[in-house]
Amino acid sequence: xxxxxxxxxxxxxxxxxxxxxxxxxxxxxxxxxxxEVLRQPTEFTVSKDDxxxxxxxxxxxxxxxxxxxxxxxxxxxxxxxxxxxxTLFRNLLYLWQRDPSARASLAFLCAxxxxxLLRSATPFLFDHPIGSxxxxxxxEHYIDSLETDRFSAATLKSLAQNISSxxxxxxxxxxxxxxxxxxxxxxxxxxxxxxxxxxxxxLRGMSLFQSEYMNLLDCPLxxxxxxxxxxxxxxxxxxxxxxxxxxxxxxxxxxDKEMELLREQS
Numbered sequence: 001x002x003x004x005x006x007x008x009x010x011x012x013x014x015x016x017x018x019x020x021x022x023x024x025x026x027x028x029x030x031x032x033x034x035x036e037v038l039r040q041p042t043e044f045t046v047s048k049d050d051x052x053x054x055x056x057x058x059x060x061x062x063x064x065x066x067x068x069x070x071x072x073x074x075x076x077x078x079x080x081x082x083x084x085x086x087t088l089f090r091n092l093l094y095l096w097q098r099d100p101s102a103r104a105s106l107a108f109l110c111a112x113x114x115x116x117l118l119r120s121a122t123p124f125l126f127d128h129p130i131g132s133x134x135x136x137x138x139x140e141h142y143i144d145s146l147e148t149d150r151f152s153a154a155t156l157k158s159l160a161q162n163i164s165s166x167x168x169x170x171x172x173x174x175x176x177x178x179x180x181x182x183x184x185x186x187x188x189x190x191x192x193x194x195x196x197x198x199x200x201x202x203l204r205g206m207s208l209f210q211s212e213y214m215n216l217l218d219c220p221l222x223x224x225x226x227x228x229x230x231x232x233x234x235x236x237x238x239x240x241x242x243x244x245x246x247x248x249x250x251x252x253x254x255x256d257k258e259m260e261l262l263r264e265q266s
Contacts, residue, residue: 010265014200014258015081015088015114022117023078024159029111029118029166030076031104033061037076038096051082079111088113091196091253095236099189108170109193109213120146121163125172126218128181134173136160172218186219191227192236195248202266206246 012018023030037051037060054060055073063069076082081089092110096103112119124142128134139160144151151159167173171184184190191214198211208214209224217224225241228248232239238249254262 011200013087013261015086015110016200017078017114018116020116022115023075023111024115024117024162024166025155026071026162027075027079028162029079029107029169030072031107031169033072033076034080034107035103036061037082038093046084048077048081048083051076079114080107081114087200087254087258088197091193094253095189095193098234098236099187101185102187102189102193104170105184105187105190105217106193108166109190109197109216111166112216113197113213117159118163118166121160122216125167125181126215130181130183132181134164134167134179134181136164136179139164183218186217186223186227188227188231188234188236190217191224192231192253195228195237196250196253199248199250200262202262205248206244208248209246 037055052073055076056066056069059069061069061072063072073082080092084090084093088110092106096106112122121139121143124139125134136157137160140156143159143163144156164173164179168179172182173179174182194211194213194217195208197213198208201211201213203211209221209228214224219227225246228237228239229241231237236252238247238251240247240249
């Protein structure tokens, strides 16, 4: 087992996924559906079965057929787990309720951590500066270059369309036909969540602000530090900063059991 495999196995209990496939073969990050599904819960009083009942049995998303309802539920589970016993989803829900302005970024960060296809394609996005045009056909070529001939031409087109739509939903692209690279808002909730994802991956101190998850916020370091300080003032995380020395703690986001697992891994 390689070090990468060991790392992947070590963080999978928190909700990270490194499976070969991904929801983006069929769907986007499904932000509108997630918003509707999370419209009712006010705290951690819902279970995965409750979400399944709402989506499949009660048809809260107004899907036409039972099969479509079931597929929608499965894709949402792939992207977000919908299980409050899972670290990633429980804290998405926690911050979702407390920082509505962060919701699109929270959805993207969680989907990125759980969907390898979205994760592998996203470096292409960040090769484009703000204001530049992002061309779907170039994204198709990029995906194909990662693993040549894995996907048919039709699948590549569909996959690129889904990923491009996810970037649009998350605020990284604007425009309906011509997609322009744009800047999502930097919010305390999204910053807290990105820091948490880095922490679960073993990063500490200032390294948390240099993780791949913080890089997804696409903002200068000082802006990230300011947003983290605001998250700390709101009681979501604990940020201690003395000069260039930074410590970030998550007493309200991680359980004792999760902290013990992290200590065992380190």
